[in-house]
Structure formats: C-alpha cells, structure tokens
Amino acid sequence: MNALRAVPARGIVRAVADAAARWADADFPPRVRLLNRVVERTGYTMPVVEYALDQLFESLSADALEATIAGELGSLEVLDGFALRPGRPRARALPVGSVCVISSRTTIGVAIVPAIFALCAKCDVLVKDREDGLVRAFFATLAEELDAFAEAARAQTWEGESDSLNVGSFDAIVAFGSDATLARIAASTKSGTRFIGFGSRASIGYVAREELRDTMHAKALAAGAARDLVLYETEGCLSLHALFVERRGGVDPATFTKLVAEEVERASVEFPPGLRDARASARIANARNLAAFRSAAGSGSVFSDARGSYLTVLDPPESEPPAFLPRAIAVHAVDNPSDAITYLARHDVPVEAVAIAGKREDLRSFAIEIGAHRIARFGDLQRPPIGGNHGGRSRIADFITWITDER
Amino acid sequence: MNYNDEAYRLDAEIFTAIQRWHDYGQDISDEGFNELALRIFAHQLRYNEPYARYCETLGVTLDSLPSSWEAIPPIPSAAFKEAALATFPPAQAELSFATSGTTAGESGRHYMENGKLYDAALLAGFDRFMLPDHMRLRYLNLVPNPAQQPHSSLGYMIARVSERRGDGATAWYLDGDKLDIDALIGDLEAAVEHDRPVCIATTAFALVHVLDALHERHRYFALPNGSRVMETGGFKGRSRVVDRDDLYARTAERFGMTNCAIVAEYGMTELTTQYYDDVMIQGHDHEHASVRYKVSPPWLRARVVGPDGFTLPHGVVGALVHVDLANRASCIAIGTEDLGVRFDEGLVLIGRESGAALRGCSLSAEELLVR
Numbered sequence: 013m014n015a016l017r018a019v020p021a022r023g024i025v026r027a028v029a030d031a032a033a034r035w036a037d038a039d040f041p042p043r044v045r046l047l048n049r050v051v052e053r054t055g056y057t058m059p060v061v062e063y064a065l066d067q068l069f070e071s072l073s074a075d076a077l078e079a080t081i082a083g084e085l086g087s088l089e090v091l092d093g094f095a096l097r098p099g100r101p102r103a104r105a106l107p108v109g110s111v112c113v114i115s116s117r118t119t120i121g122v123a124i125v126p127a128i129f130a131l132c133a134k135c136d137v138l139v140k141d142r143e144d145g146l147v148r149a150f151f152a153t154l155a156e157e158l159d160a161f162a163e164a165a166r167a168q169t170w171e172g173e174s175d176s177l178n179v180g181s182f183d184a185i186v187a188f189g190s191d192a193t194l195a196r197i198a199a200s201t202k203s204g205t206r207f208i209g210f211g212s213r214a215s216i217g218y219v220a221r222e223e224l225r226d227t228m229h230a231k232a233l234a235a236g237a238a239r240d241l242v243l244y245e246t247e248g249c250l251s252l253h254a255l256f257v258e259r260r261g262g263v264d265p266a267t268f269t270k271l272v273a274e275e276v277e278r279a280s281v282e283f284p285p286g287l288r289d290a291r292a293s294a295r296i297a298n299a300r301n302l303a304a305f306r307s308a309a310g311s312g313s314v315f316s317d318a319r320g321s322y323l324t325v326l327d328p329p330e331s332e333p334p335a336f337l338p339r340a341i342a343v344h345a346v347d348n349p350s351d352a353i354t355y356l357a358r359h360d361v362p363v364e365a366v367a368i369a370g371k372r373e374d375l376r377s378f379a380i381e382i383g384a385h386r387i388a389r390f391g392d393l394q395r396p397p398i399g400g401n402h403g404g405r406s407r408i409a410d411f412i413t414w415i416t417d418e419r
Numbered sequence: 420m421n422y423n424d425e426a427y428r429l430d431a432e433i434f435t436a437i438q439r440w441h442d443y444g445q446d447i448s449d450e451g452f453n454e455l456a457l458r459i460f461a462h463q464l465r466y467n468e469p470y471a472r473y474c475e476t477l478g479v480t481l482d483s484l485p486s487s488w489e490a491i492p493p494i495p496s497a498a499f500k501e502a503a504l505a506t507f508p509p510a511q512a513e514l515s516f517a518t519s520g521t522t523a524g525e526s527g528r529h530y531m532e533n534g535k536l537y538d539a540a541l542l543a544g545f546d547r548f549m550l551p552d553h554m555r556l557r558y559l560n561l562v563p564n565p566a567q568q569p570h571s572s573l574g575y576m577i578a579r580v581s582e583r584r585g586d587g588a589t590a591w592y593l594d595g596d597k598l599d600i601d602a603l604i605g606d607l608e609a610a611v612e613h614d615r616p617v618c619i620a621t622t623a624f625a626l627v628h629v630l631d632a633l634h635e636r637h638r639y640f641a642l643p644n645g646s647r648v649m650e651t652g653g654f655k656g657r658s659r660v661v662d663r664d665d666l667y668a669r670t671a672e673r674f675g676m677t678n679c680a681i682v683a684e685y686g687m688t689e690l691t692t693q694y695y696d697d698v699m700i701q702g703h704d705h706e707h708a709s710v711r712y713k714v715s716p717p718w719l720r721a722r723v724v725g726p727d728g729f730t731l732p733h734g735v736v737g738a739l740v741h742v743d744l745a746n747r748a749s750c751i752a753i754g755t756e757d758l759g760v761r762f763d764e765g766l767v768l769i770g771r772e773s774g775a776a777l778r779g780c781s782l783s784a785e786e787l788l789v790r
Contacts, residue, residue, distance in 0.1 A: 119780045122780060188780055210780065212780060213780070247780075248780055249780040290736040290737055290738070290758050290769075291756070291758060293725065293726040293737075293738070294726070294737065294738035294755075294756045294757075294758060295756050296726060297724075297725075297726040297727075297728070297738060297754075298495050298496075298497070298738070298754060298755070298756045301493075301494075301495040301754055302495040302497050302498060302501075304473065304476055304477075305469075305473045305494065305495060305498045305501065305502075306501060307476070308469075308472040308473045308475070308476045309469060309472060309473075309501070309502060318726075318727045318728075319725075319726050319727050320726035320727075
C-alpha cells in the first residue's frame with residue numbers, strides 16, 4: 013500500500029521523466045518491440061503511431077511535470093511534507109489512496125498521463141487498458157528507474173464491456189469511454205470513491221475572416237487544419253470534427269475548403285491513412301456521394317478521391333451533424349461565432365477543444381460559450397501540453413487529499 | 420415516344436417479368452436484366468432531373484450511357500430526403516412512402532407512379548419466399564398500421580399481404596409506439612385453440628418487446644403447424660440491441676416453431692422489391708445451418724461494392740447497391756451504407772447494428788444520436 017510514500021516527489025518526477033525520455037527515443041528496444049502491436053491494435057499507420065508515442069513521451073519532461081504539479085498544488089514539497097503556501101495555511105498533500113485508470117477505447121497511451129500524475133501523488137495505480145502492452149511496458153521501464161514503481165504501478169487488460177468491474181476497492185477511478193460505459197463504471201464504484209470520467213467529446217476549428225487575408229496565410233491555416241483532421245483518423249476527442257470559416261475574408265470559405273482538401277492530401281503523405289473497416293468505408297462513400305448529389309443540385313461542394321480516403325465538404329445542411337468519420341470534415345461558412353454556437357447547440361456536440369485562428373476577443377467568449385476546455389492553434393489541436401487541463405480537469409489535484417496545519 | 424408511352428411500355432415489361440416469375444418461375448436472363456435495366460436508366464436520365472444531374476457530374480449522360488447495369492450510378496438512399504426523385508410529377512403518385520428519419524429527424528418520400536406494379540412486386544416476392552407452401556395464414560401484425568401511418572411502406576406491404584393472402588382475421592397491435600400485448604396474447608390463444616396457423620409480421624424491436632412481455636408472464640405457445648414469423652428492420656437508433664441468433668432462438672422457443680419458420684425480410688422504402696432469408700424455400704435442410712442467405716426476385720439484384728463503387732470479389736464485405744427494375748419511376752440503382760458479402764451460395768447481410776468496438780475517444784455519430 014502506497015509503495016511510493018517514502019519516495020520524495022522530485023525523485024518520482026525524475027524517474028518518470030527519465031523513463032519517458034527513454035521511450036521518446038524511437039530506437040528504444042521496448043518501444044521498437046511494441047510498435048507493431050500498437051499498429052495492429054489501432055489500425056493506424058506506423059508514422060501515426062510513432063508520432064503519438066513521440067508526443068506522449070516527449071511531453072513528460074521533469075520540468076513540465078514539476079511545473080504542472082506546482083501550479084496545481086502550490087509546490088512540489090507539499091507531496092513530501094507540510095509546506096507553506098502563499099497566503100494559505102501550511103499543508104500537506106496526501107495520496108488519495110489507490111487509483112484505477114480504465115481506458116476502454118483505442119486511443120494510444122491515454123491512460124498513461126493520469127497514471128503518471130496519480131503516481132506523482134504517491135498513489136498506487138492499476139491501469140486497465142486495451143491490450144497492446146504499452147502501459148505495461150512503460151511501467152516496466154518505470155520500475156527500472158525506481159524499484160518502488162514495481163509495486164505501485166500495475167497494468168491489466170481491459171476486456172471491454174464484458175469486463176467484470178471490480179472497482180469497489182479503489183479510492184479513485186479514472187475512466188475514459190462512452191457515456192454509457194462511464195455510467196456503468198460509475199455505478200460500480202463505492203460511495204466516497206472519486207470518479208473522474210472522460211467521456212466522448214469532439215473538437216472544432218474556427219477561422220476568423222481577418223486570418224484569411226491572403227492565400228498564403230489561408231494555406232498555412234488549412235495545413236494545420238488538415239493535420240488536426242488526419243491524425244488518429246479523426247477518432248480522437250482532439251481531432252478536428254467540424255470547421256467554421258467566416259465569410260467576407262480575403263479568401264472565401266469555398267476556396268478555403270479547397271485548400272483544406274489539398275492540404276489533407278499533402279498531410280496524408282506524412283500520415284498515411286490507417287486501416288478502415290467496411291462500415292466506415294461505406295459511410296464515407298455514402299457521405300461523399302450524398303455531398304456530390306447536393307453539389308450537383310447547386311448546394312455546397314465536395315472534395316474527395318475515388319476510394320474516399322478523405323472527405324471535405326463545404327456547407328452541408330445545418331441539420332446534418334458532424335460526420336465523425338475518418339478524415340472527413342465539413343466546412344461551414346459562417347458570418348460570426350454565433351452561427352457556430354447555434355450549430356453546435358443544435359446537435360448537442362460536447363466540445364473538448366477549439367482551434368482558433370483570430371485574435372478577436374469575441375472568439376475567446378465563443379470558446380467559453382460552447383463549453384470548450386482548450387483553445388489551440390490550428391495544427392496543434394492534437395498536441396495538448398502536459399500542463400493543460402484535459403477535460404477541463406486538474407492533472408493531479410484529483411489524486412490528493414489535503415491536511416492543513418493552522419497552528 | 421412520349422413519357423406516358425415510354426413509362427407504360429416499361430411498366431408492362433416489368434410487370435410481365437414479375438408475372439412470369441410469379442406464375443411460372445421463369446427467371447430473367449443476365450442479358451435480359453441488363454438490357455431492361457439500361458433502358459429504364461435511360462428513361463430516368465430523361466425524366467428524373469435530380470438523378471440525371473447527379474449522374475452528369477459522374478460523367479454519365481444519355482450520350483455516354485454505361486454498357487452494363489453494374490455501371491449505373493447508384494443514388495445515395497439519403498438523397499430521397501433531399502429531392503423528389505421521380506420521373507413524373509409527385510402530385511400524380513398513386514402511392515408515396517416516407518423514408519426513415521435521419522439523425523436530424525428529416526424524412527423523404529419515395530413516389531410510386533404505378534401502384535399495381537408495387538403490389539405485384541411485393542406479392543410475388545412474399546409468395547415465393549414467405550409462402551412457398553401457399554398456406555393461407557392469419558396475419559398478426561406488429562408493424563405500423565397503415566390506418567395510422569399511411570406512408571409506411573412496411574405497413575402498406577403487410578396490409579396488402581394480409582388482405583390478399585390472409586384468412587380475413589388480420590389484427591394490428593401497434594398503436595404508435597405502444598404495443599397491445601394483451602390483444603396479441605388473446606389472438607395467439609385463439610389461433611392455437613382453433614388451429615389457425617399465423618404469420619406474425621413484426622419489426623425486430625417489437626419482437627423483442629413481445630418476447631420480454633411473454634417472458635414476464637411465463638407464457639409459451641405451441642402455434643399451429645405452418646405458423647411463421649416475418650421479422651424486419653434492425654435496432655438503429657434504439658437504445659437496446661439484441662443478437663439476432665439469440666432473438667430467433669427465443670422466438671422459436673416461445674412460439675413453438677422451428678428456426679426456419681422465422682424469416683428476416685430486408686427492404687427499404689427507397690426500393691420497390693424486398694429481399695428475404697432463404698430459410699422457407701430451403702425448408703428443414705436449413706434448420707441447423709448457421710448462415711442465412713438473402714434471396715430476391717430476379718428483377719432485384721445486389722452489388723457488393725467498395726468505396727470506389729466497383730463490385731468486390733466474393734467473400735469481401737462491402738456496401739450494398741441495389742438495382743431494382745421495379746423502381747422504374749424513381750431511381751433504379753440505390754446506394755446504401757448497409758453491408759453485405761457475396762458468396763457462391765448467395766448474399767449475406769451484415770447487420771446494421773453490428774459494429775466494431777468504439778475507437779478513439781471522439782464522439783461517434785451513434786453516441787450523438789442517443790444524447
């Protein structure tokens with residue numbers, strides 16, 4: 013129990029960062045050995061998986077981890093003993109207890125970040141993840157860096173919906189999954205257990221007319237949007253699922269849509285399309301054909317290829333929700349953010365992040381109004397900083413409990 | 420030739436093909452199908468403007484007609500929600516059916532210029548695949564009642580079948596979404612008592628509710644010999660999905676019938692003709708077979724296609740494109756998102772509700788639907 017309790021927080025952070033640094037090396041043997049399994053499990057192509065692992069492990073630097081912890085808790089020292097905090101009583105952050113991280117979806121290594129912060133909080137952690145061995149292998153590296161991790165960090169396979177949920181013994185549950193899965197897991201927890209759910213969400217983009225002053229600028233934005241779209245086959249909550257482009261810019265929405273399509277083709281060279289099941293292929297082909305039918309009737313336009321490896325549609329009917337299909341994006345021409353707000357509200361789209369091109373203050377208000385947790389640049393949607401607040405939540409605060417000394 | 424003459428002649432040819440198959444089992448040759456399909460397609464290019472415009476964007480016009488029915492561009496089924504896809508003024512339709520709603524709740528219409536053609540097509544298919552024994556049944560219907568939903572193609576079809584092939588004691592048990600289980604139980608008891616074989620025509624979803632209700636009441640029936648179930652539709656948009664094998668096993672057990680007395684019909688409002696499981700025509704040989712093949716009358720053919728629209732080899736799963744000659748007055752080729760796979764023995768439909776595990780952490784269209 014609490015195998016990390018006697019280890020200084022800085023030592024934990026350092027060990028995590030050192031392990032992550034080894035995994036950030038593309039030639040690190042465990043990573044090389046695992047690569048094919050991740051490719052096989054996710055269906056993503058090798059460059060996409062490599063990118064994902066780079067992003068994940070490069071972000072886990074000691075400086076970034078320490079800054080995040082200090083930002084949330086006031087200092088790193090509160091994890092080791094009572095420490096002063098500016099304007100507040102002396103306090104110590106104790107581990108909440110044992111933490112279970114359940115990742116029921118296919119996202120690469122999504123469980124690792126909360127597991128790391130729970131470990132930094134000196135909690136014992138069990139990760140139940142999809143079977144590709146990534147978490148298990150990373151935990152093995154952690155244990156090489158610091159013996160205590162061998163006991164503190166364990167990984168098991170999540171068997172899917174049929175997994176018998178034995179989560180009653182945990183003090184905190186972190187779960188990634190659909191609303192239904194989260195509800196099922198939450199219902200299995202004991203009273204008093206902290207439940208930290210990350211449900212399915214979507215991300216969007218918004219381009220202000222001021223940013224469309226010329227083709228070169230627009231092309232750069234389109235390239236960023238394309239990258240946000242193609243990475244992870246648009247399956248992540250940080251993938252670009254809908255794009256709103258203001259009218260009356262130097263480059264009009266129709267031209268911008270064409271630029272996005274061109275950039276998607278370009279991005280597909282760096283990140284080739286992954287495996288697609290027949291259902292997704294059929295849906296994309298159908299969506300493409302329907303858009304072509306509308307276009308033939310004078311409504312909107314469509315860019316795709318014969319195999320439907322991507323799909324960019326301009327101005328589908330507002331009654332149509334985002335497609336949520338691999339590498340498929342609808343571009344909506346809008347007059348102002350309120351048009352986008354209306355669309356997102358109409359379809360009840362829960363927004364995780366919004367990529368915004370534009371400096372107007374109303375764009376920040378727009379992000380707040382749609383319930384986004386993050387504003388990013390185009391091209392960076394899928395590169396969340398470790399110090400950010402995924403799901404609008406703190407990184408470590410959920411895994412500690414405070415004791416204050418007011419004497 | 421003017422429109423009326425052309426339409427009349429084509430309808431007559433289709434009607435003749437239907438009657439020959441229905442009355443004498445005469446198939447349509449590949450050449451015959453191809454030739455008639457291409458003439459119907461050309462007719463539609465002449466008179467169905469939205470379809471013609473769409474085909475033109477694909478490079479297919481009256482001046483560049485395909486040489487094979489397999490190259491006829493399929494219209495996406497959802498296009499029926501976007502435009503009146505008819506070769507004639509919709510106001511003159513003898514029948515019109517509402518297509519199912521989309522996630523946005525909108526529906527379209529499939530307009531039928533010739534109601535007799537529709538009736539002939541549906542009855543011929545039903546007779547062959549549901550009634551190969553020519554049995555006159557009592558129709559107990561758990562599908563939309565056309566008295567309440569006159570634009571339901573399923574309700575219309577079952578009403579027609581009940582009227583033409585039933586014993587005169589047809590009953591309907593759906594009132595909107597409400598199921599009158601007591602009335603159904605009473606009628607099942609009466610059928611058993613009077614040894615009247617029945618056909619329970621039901622949506623899959625209604626069948627699940629019936630089975631649940633019978634389970635709660637500990638009721639089992641030994642339905643008279645010859646009784647059967649026609650099940651149609653999936654669980655799309657429903658919160659509960661049931662495995663089809665399990666559904667059929669429960670149905671057979673609850674009604675005291677064999678598995679091959681349960682036939683899945685596969686149809687869509689955008690088509691005039693329907694597919695059926697081959698279990699009734701295969702009879703008891705099929706009892707223990709694990710695969711149900713879909714069969715159709717010869718004027719309806721399916722292609723299994725990849726995203727590029729080309730026909731896939733046997734054994735490869737792809738999207739279904741239906742080419743229905745009886746769709747003379749709308750669009751002959753319909754593209755769908757439904758999946759199927761072609762084997763030498765026939766077509767196997769991959770359930771609409773079966774899907775791979777959810778991927779990524781993004782919202783999905785299905786999740787958005789149930790929010």
